[in-house]
Amino acid sequence: MSDISAESPVSNAPDWTVTELSGALKRTVEDAFGHVRVRGEISGYRGPHSSGHAYFSIKDSGARLDAVVWKGVLGRLKLRPEEGLEVIAIGRITTFPGKSSYQIVIEQLEFAGAGAIMAMLDERKRRLAAEGLFDGARKRRPPFLPRVIGVVTSPTGAVVRDILHRLADRFPRHVLVWPVRVQGDTSGAEVAAAIRGFNALPIGGPIPRPDVLIVARGGGSLEDLLGFSDEIVVRAAAESDIPLISAVGHETDVTLIDFAADVRAPTPTAAAEMAVPVRGELVAGIQGLHARMGAGLVRGAERRRSDLRALVRMLPSADTLLGVPRQRLDIAAGRLPRALKANAAAHRLQLTRVEGRLAPQRLKVLVERRRERFELFAGRLATALSANARAHAERISRARERLGGAHARLAPAFQRANVDRARRLRAVEQLMQALSYKGVLARGYALVRNSSGEPLHMAAGIAPGDVLDIQFSDGHVNAVAGSADPSSGPPPVARPTPRPVKRTAKPLPDEGAQPTLFEN
Numbered sequence: 001m002s003d004i005s006a007e008s009p010v011s012n013a014p015d016w017t018v019t020e021l022s023g024a025l026k027r028t029v030e031d032a033f034g035h036v037r038v039r040g041e042i043s044g045y046r047g048p049h050s051s052g053h054a055y056f057s058i059k060d061s062g063a064r065l066d067a068v069v070w071k072g073v074l075g076r077l078k079l080r081p082e083e084g085l086e087v088i089a090i091g092r093i094t095t096f097p098g099k100s101s102y103q104i105v106i107e108q109l110e111f112a113g114a115g116a117i118m119a120m121l122d123e124r125k126r127r128l129a130a131e132g133l134f135d136g137a138r139k140r141r142p143p144f145l146p147r148v149i150g151v152v153t154s155p156t157g158a159v160v161r162d163i164l165h166r167l168a169d170r171f172p173r174h175v176l177v178w179p180v181r182v183q184g185d186t187s188g189a190e191v192a193a194a195i196r197g198f199n200a201l202p203i204g205g206p207i208p209r210p211d212v213l214i215v216a217r218g219g220g221s222l223e224d225l226l227g228f229s230d231e232i233v234v235r236a237a238a239e240s241d242i243p244l245i246s247a248v249g250h251e252t253d254v255t256l257i258d259f260a261a262d263v264r265a266p267t268p269t270a271a272a273e274m275a276v277p278v279r280g281e282l283v284a285g286i287q288g289l290h291a292r293m294g295a296g297l298v299r300g301a302e303r304r305r306s307d308l309r310a311l312v313r314m315l316p317s318a319d320t321l322l323g324v325p326r327q328r329l330d331i332a333a334g335r336l337p338r339a340l341k342a343n344a345a346a347h348r349l350q351l352t353r354v355e356g357r358l359a360p361q362r363l364k365v366l367v368e369r370r371r372e373r374f375e376l377f378a379g380r381l382a383t384a385l386s387a388n389a390r391a392h393a394e395r396i397s398r399a400r401e402r403l404g405g406a407h408a409r410l411a412p413a414f415q416r417a418n419v420d421r422a423r424r425l426r427a428v429e430q431l432m433q434a435l436s437y438k439g440v441l442a443r444g445y446a447l448v449r450n451s452s453g454e455p456l457h458m459a460a461g462i463a464p465g466d467v468l469d470i471q472f473s474d475g476h477v478n479a480v481a482g483s484a485d486p487s488s489g490p491p492p493v494a495r496p497t498p499r500p501v502k503r504t505a506k507p508l509p510d511e512g513a514q515p516t517l518f519e520n
Contacts, residue, residue: 022097150210166272188230247271
């Protein structure tokens, strides 16, 4: 049997663990590529991670490099990562042992030339235009003569002086300047905040709200004007309720705010000229219009006077107007006597015809016919009256019979009612006598009253010397109360009060019909 270990080659290479090898590779890569500048296109950027770090890739046509931007560095970057943006990434190369990969830790981002900037601006322009922010239908014309003008620019540059000087030359207006940075990392946010701040001013508030806004900056390189192409600035300009004039750079400079603004001016000075008219030209124009109006009134009056004279010459004379009517009147006056005679003859003939129909014999026949009709109607009326009288007499006779029957029944009913009321009255009288205290006095009792006439129920309520009124069944007796003296003899023995004897009430006449109150 052969020895296997003898056939194995002997090696003096040390054994590495995975961690040791990964650490050695990390140190080697970091030593060889400590600080690099990598040019490529950003790919796979989806915004910051929930931890605040940003992870994406930088690629070109042949390779791909993972990239990471730590949270603290991401907030300080002058150029924010965007998908498809060609940049120069400045940082250090390191490895990530967990995936056996290498990556660049970015510390700074720069545009990879003007072409990259233009590509980024073109992509942003297409995206914002698709949202309708550059639509011409939403643009408005600035007011002809604004009361207040808001200017968003740097307060220390020559732009604000040029605008104020131009406004003072053309038409002095009240100007509000919102100072902002027009270059740098924060310029876009400050310009957007200024536009929204002017729009947030209340109408009629302590700070007047501008009628038109001018966003202005002098000329500069493409990188210097990037702040006015920020998406936040474009959206603020599109959302502005106040008409906005964009005046950024020179006539050849183009920024995205120019497409969102209502009006684009080639220069800040031209923006001031667009904001207000020339006061002298307005005055001259008004004076020219006034002179033209006066001359027009004079020419109009002259033309109307000339037309009136021409119309007067065309009017006919009074003889021409009245000749034909006068002739017609003369003809009618000549025919009038003959017409009157003919009319009288026609009426006379008509009267003769009517007179024949009004002969005395005919009138007598008509009167006889009317008399016969009247007598016929009189006979019918007498018959109707007689029948009506007989009918009323019969109704009166029947009513009289009913009244007699009612009268015959009334007397017995009245008598029975009187008997019933008398019986009730006697019963009530007997009950009253039975319940009256005078019946008690008649049985030998007395009612004692004090001097005020109030009844006394107990001896304790009587003081010696009180004047008492004692009522018996047959009259009153006055007495004076004395003191109870033991030496005068034994006190009188109180007699027991005799129980009242029940008396049987006298039966009433209608006792059989109604029960009495005094039944045993």
